[in-house]
Amino acid sequence: MFFTSSKLIYFLITPSNLFILAGLAGVVLLISSGLRRTGATLALGGTLGLLLGGLFPLSELALLPLEQRFPAYASDVPAPTGIIVLGGGIEAGVSEARDQVIVNDAGERPIYLADLARRFPQARLVFSGGSGFLGGGESEADIVSRHADAIGVPRSRLILENRSRNTRENAAFSAALIHPKPEERWLLVTSAWHMPRAVGCFREAGFRVEAFPVDYRTRGWNDALRLHAFSSDGLLQLDLAVKEWIGLAAYKLAGYIPDWFPAPDAPSPETPSPAAPSPGSASR
Incomplete structure (x- = not known):
């Protein structure tokens, strides 16, 4: 419902x-x-x-707090136990019809699945993505599995979660599939503007993850003064930002996330800080 x-x-x-x-x-x-x-x-x-x-830069003013909430991931931390990549970057309907991987504006998500698989050859790889359509359809996870070679991901390493329809289910179904241990380190890969809600859902599911944000839509706070050359660009970004802010409020009210605006965990003395250079340098 x-x-x-x-x-x-x-x-x-x-x-x-x-x-x-x-x-x-x-x-x-x-x-x-x-x-x-x-x-x-x-x-x-x-x-x-x-x-x-x-x-006008209304969309940037709405997106920047979301994208700046979690820092870009540092490159000098120990290898993680596993990597979870959330769906949302693949046009499932078109991919199914054309029998190809068709990515959308969040296509960095599957791209970084392949990159992190190469960088961390011992890490477990989880792709979480069902069908986001009301009428059902082929899941993103199944498309990734079928076209793993084209994406550059070893099919034999993939753990697929293909039932989730939203972020809450991404977290709950992934936790039930993996059964993470407290001492394990898992990276969560999703769009920077989506990371606060995603991390909140994983926390509520009892699954501790470290943010690896990708798919930035802004370059930084200087964009708050930048006009758009095409109104369609600004409206697309504004729709995205408003959807995410409404999603945060709805998830909090429904009890799907523990905080109104989830933030990074306070670093412990023995854990390296995930701080890194500017967001654009880590995700593009």
């Missing part, structure tokens, strides 16, 4: 959809009713929303 309702609610409150619907409703009211003031307000609000959200 949570999965279905979250999909429907987000469609209705996605900023770009909301701005367009407000503008259209305003025009209809201006033309066909006596509520001209209300119509004018809606039409103006929808137009301003598209303008400000598309061309």
Whole structure:
């Protein structure tokens, strides 16, 4: 029920959809009713929303706190026990139809699965990703398994979790599959803007992980002053950021994460700090 309702609610409150619907409703009211003031307000609000959200750096202001929450992963720490990569970077429907690996804007997730597999040849590799479609379909994990050679991942090392439909299930099903031990070190690979919610879900599942953020959408705080050349770019980023902030609030209210805005663990004296150079240098 949570999965279905979250999909429907987000469609209705996605900023770009909301701005367009407000503008259209305003025009209809201006033309066909006596509520001209209300119509004018809606039409103006929808137009301003598209303008400000598309061309001005509202999306960066919304994304930066998410992306800066967890530092990039250091390169000089001991090899981990295992690596968990979350789905979301593969267009499952198109990949299934074309029988190829088709990645989307989060394609760094499977790319870094291959990179980390090479860097840590003894680490266990877990890919967690089911089907995110309401009607089902082939899972991302199954696509990764079938096209492991194309991605550059040794198929024999892959541990696949193919039932999860959202981040909470990524964490719960991965924990049930792996049964991690307290002394083990596991890296969690997902998009930087998604890392706070993902880490929170793994903590709630009793699975301690170390963040390995990828797929940055901003270059740093200087982007807070950068205008967009194309309004579609800004609106795409704004939709993404608003979805993630709403996801954090919904997950906290549902009890899926322990904090409103999960942060890195305080480093213990005997554990190396995961601090590293600028985010872009570790993920691109």
